[in-house]
Amino acid sequence: MATPNHSYALAAPTLKNLEKEYPLNVPEQKAIIDRILETYCDVPGGLMVILNEIQSRVGFISQPVQEYVARVLNVPVSAIHGVVTFYSFFTTEPRGDHTLKFCMGTACYVGGTPQLIQKAEQILGTKTGRTTPDGKITLEVCRCVGACSQAPVVVVDEQLYGRLRPSKLPALIREITKASSNSSGE
Amino acid sequence: MPFINSLTELVHLQEEILQRKREEITSQPFRDGGPEKFAPLALRADQELDAPRGKEIRVVLRNCTLIDPESLDDYIAEDGYQALATVLTKMTPEEVIDTISRSGLRGRGGAGFPTGRKWQLTRNSAGSPKYIICNADEGDPGAFMNRRVLEGDPHSVLEGMAIAAYAIGASQGYIYCRAEYPIAVRTLNIAIQQARAYGLLGKNVLASGFSFDVELRMGAGAFVCGEETALIASIEGRRGEPRPRPPFPAVSGLWGNPTCINNVETFANVPQIILTGPDWFAAMGTEKSKGTKTFALAGDVNHTGLIEVPLGITLREIVYDVGEGIKKNKALKAIQTGGPMGGCLPASMIDLPVDYESLTAAGSIMGSGGMIVMDEETCMVDIARFFMEFIQEESCGKCTPCRVGTHSMLEILTRICNGEGVDGDIEELERLCKVTKTHSLCGLGQGAPNPVESTIKHFRHEYEAHIYRKECPAKVCRALIRYEIVPETCTGCTVCAKNCPIGAINGERRNPHLIDQEICIRCGICIQTCNFGAILALTGEQN
Numbered sequence: 001m002a003t004p005n006h007s008y009a010l011a012a013p014t015l016k017n018l019e020k021e022y023p024l025n026v027p028e029q030k031a032i033i034d035r036i037l038e039t040y041c042d043v044p045g046g047l048m049v050i051l052n053e054i055q056s057r058v059g060f061i062s063q064p065v066q067e068y069v070a071r072v073l074n075v076p077v078s079a080i081h082g083v084v085t086f087y088s089f090f091t092t093e094p095r096g097d098h099t100l101k102f103c104m105g106t107a108c109y110v111g112g113t114p115q116l117i118q119k120a121e122q123i124l125g126t127k128t129g130r131t132t133p134d135g136k137i138t139l140e141v142c143r144c145v146g147a148c149s150q151a152p153v154v155v156v157d158e159q160l161y162g163r164l165r166p167s168k169l170p171a172l173i174r175e176i177t178k179a180s181s182n183s184s185g186e
Numbered sequence: 187m188p189f190i191n192s193l194t195e196l197v198h199l200q201e202e203i204l205q206r207k208r209e210e211i212t213s214q215p216f217r218d219g220g221p222e223k224f225a226p227l228a229l230r231a232d233q234e235l236d237a238p239r240g241k242e243i244r245v246v247l248r249n250c251t252l253i254d255p256e257s258l259d260d261y262i263a264e265d266g267y268q269a270l271a272t273v274l275t276k277m278t279p280e281e282v283i284d285t286i287s288r289s290g291l292r293g294r295g296g297a298g299f300p301t302g303r304k305w306q307l308t309r310n311s312a313g314s315p316k317y318i319i320c321n322a323d324e325g326d327p328g329a330f331m332n333r334r335v336l337e338g339d340p341h342s343v344l345e346g347m348a349i350a351a352y353a354i355g356a357s358q359g360y361i362y363c364r365a366e367y368p369i370a371v372r373t374l375n376i377a378i379q380q381a382r383a384y385g386l387l388g389k390n391v392l393a394s395g396f397s398f399d400v401e402l403r404m405g406a407g408a409f410v411c412g413e414e415t416a417l418i419a420s421i422e423g424r425r426g427e428p429r430p431r432p433p434f435p436a437v438s439g440l441w442g443n444p445t446c447i448n449n450v451e452t453f454a455n456v457p458q459i460i461l462t463g464p465d466w467f468a469a470m471g472t473e474k475s476k477g478t479k480t481f482a483l484a485g486d487v488n489h490t491g492l493i494e495v496p497l498g499i500t501l502r503e504i505v506y507d508v509g510e511g512i513k514k515n516k517a518l519k520a521i522q523t524g525g526p527m528g529g530c531l532p533a534s535m536i537d538l539p540v541d542y543e544s545l546t547a548a549g550s551i552m553g554s555g556g557m558i559v560m561d562e563e564t565c566m567v568d569i570a571r572f573f574m575e576f577i578q579e580e581s582c583g584k585c586t587p588c589r590v591g592t593h594s595m596l597e598i599l600t601r602i603c604n605g606e607g608v609d610g611d612i613e614e615l616e617r618l619c620k621v622t623k624t625h626s627l628c629g630l631g632q633g634a635p636n637p638v639e640s641t642i643k644h645f646r647h648e649y650e651a652h653i654y655r656k657e658c659p660a661k662v663c664r665a666l667i668r669y670e671i672v673p674e675t676c677t678g679c680t681v682c683a684k685n686c687p688i689g690a691i692n693g694e695r696r697n698p699h700l701i702d703q704e705i706c707i708r709c710g711i712c713i714q715t716c717n718f719g720a721i722l723a724l725t726g727e728q729n
Contacts, residue, residue: 045421083424086426087405087426089365106522106558107490115710118687119685122687122688142366144328158368
């Protein structure tokens with residue numbers, strides 16, 4: 001009843017395709033991925049660990065990377081793709097330099113996250129789930145970050161900003177973009 | 187680095203640590219800001235965790251804010267790992283299980299299964315090796331009790347796991363922590379390394395012949411992974427989809443072997459029960475629900491944050507004594523317990539005792555311990571919609587009742603909130619609730635209808651107001667309200683006009699402003715930014 005073999009065969013990776021794709025053709029990035037695979041390939045149930053590591057070190061898990069991981073671990077690409085698409089932390093596309101995550105926990109929702117999102121979308125001219133055209137800021141909503149006593153909360157990269165009002169957002173975003181242009185100037 | 191070989195050595199080390207701390211205090215009393223630095227550490231309390239108030243009793247949170255979570259010495263100074271040492275040297279596994287059973291401890295993840303019985307079942311199951319899993323995938327929005335324990339007192343969880351491992355005969359444990367908690371992950375990793383270095387984890391713990399090690403695994407943002415069979419699938423490196431039970435994990439869990447899964451808070455209780463005795467623990471709480479429970483009190487109370495109260499306490503005592511009443515003296519409308527699969531209890535049930543049975547009977551659940559207090563400005567239909575949106579997104583899609591049921595319910599709720607509700611919607615919601623509840627595979631689907639069912643039961647008039655009169659009594663649902671500026675009160679300060687995201691507010695400085703209803707998207711930013719209360723929200727007849 002399932003359609004196992006031919007979809008597997010279609011998705012089987014070929015080296016020729018792999019070489020064209022970022023980040024596997026950036027030597028440093030590929031070295032990172034290889035090291036991760038080497039470290040965790042023998043850990044029981046290590047796929048989650050491997051994908052978590054790639055996501056946090058490389059930033060995203062694109063289709064070619066999934067194919068590469070499948071080849072090294074000797075499992076069907078469909079299995080990897082299934083896991084990557086199941087969990088919301090794994091992304092298949094690169095993100096902006098900074099990520100603005102709006103907490104959608106109950107306390108934050110009641111405390112005004114919808115208004116914050118509206119304001120941020122207006123300032124940045126983008127939508128949630130998207131990245132600004134200059135690739136600097138990605139807007140996202142996320143699950144409760146557990147900082148409910150400071151609702152509403154916005155998480156910028158790993159830094160948490162609590163009790164945020166829409167009127168404070170422009171300053172915050174200015175600060176982020178400034179930090180971003182400073183660091184890229186280095 | 188001291189390597190501890192016995193209970194005696196552990197007690198000896200504790201003495202040394204305490205002596206060292208005393209010397210530190212007496213030798214430099216007036217440096218670094220003087221004696222305050224060494225004042226009771228409750229001074230370090232923060233926005234989340236304050237000094238206990240009302241009827242609070244701290245068992246699980248006893249060390250949080252008082253010790254340095256990255257210092258094993260601090261934990262040992264507070265009798266840390268003595269329970270484990272006692273268990274390993276003086277008790278048989280059966281005695282440990284008996285002690286936990288007699289204490290009446292029940293699973294703190296929400297379902298309230300007796301912990302002693304779970305351990306016994308896993309111990310009795312054939313199959314080897316056996317595994318211990320700590321469920322630290324605390325995903326309920328509005329709940330952060332487990333995060334605080336992991337960040338503030340990680341060793342208490344490790345010690346509880348080691349005791350459980352000894353009781354059921356496991357030698358490997360896993361902690362499954364959600365990826366949204368990077369600090370908890372870091373703190374736990376430090377704690378695991380320290381415990382290994384001291385000989386409290388690893389091979390031949392405390393030279394007793396018992397071996398136990400712990401590995402930390404991270405989730406990746408899937409709410410359903412808090413369900414035990416989904417969690418096991420995730421640790422195995424697969425999609426986190428639940429499977430039917432039985433077989434329960436106690437019989438066939440991780441890699442098909444007997445597995446005992448307990449919540450963070452359950453494990454954190456264990457060392458205290460061993461040290462202080464089951465009778466002390468059983469003396470707290472009600473007949474069927476013993477001990478204390480942590481709650482994350484959030485929403486419209488004056489004092490939000492973490493609390494730990496004996497079970498059986500009433501909601502009134504939590505809201506008005508511990509939480510110090512409703513913000514701005516507004517009226518209490520509802521209390522939401524148990525996270526997205528819990529229910530909304532109306533203000534009239536304020537004297538309900540908080541224990542597993544009473545909450546279930548009232549149409550809510552204990553859940554992991556989120557408690558959100560809502561005042562009169564909360565729209566219950568909107569809240570039901572909010573939770574349904576959450577559940578619908580997090581439904582893994584494996585079973586049809588949950589996948590389609592939550593989707594259909596969300597559709598109807600969204601329609602009602604948009605002012606497009608029709609006659610019969612409430613009845614259809616009730617029918618969908620029943621089907622989803624009885625036919626879903628796991629706790630997520632079975633609990634999904636709770637927010638809708640409880641709000642229909644207790645706040646039916648709000649649904650009716652939305653559907654038949656097209657008004658939102660709490661003035662929340664955008665399609666049913668509009669904002670207006672009172673010309674007499676408006677000072678023309680231009681703050682609202684500056685903050686309006688779509689430029690719908692016009693007016694000269696120092697002259698009353700006007701909202702262009704054609705453009706206004708009813709985001710409510712203006713009403714939040716106005717310093718003079720000059721903007722009103724109107725609904726229904728007034729609209």
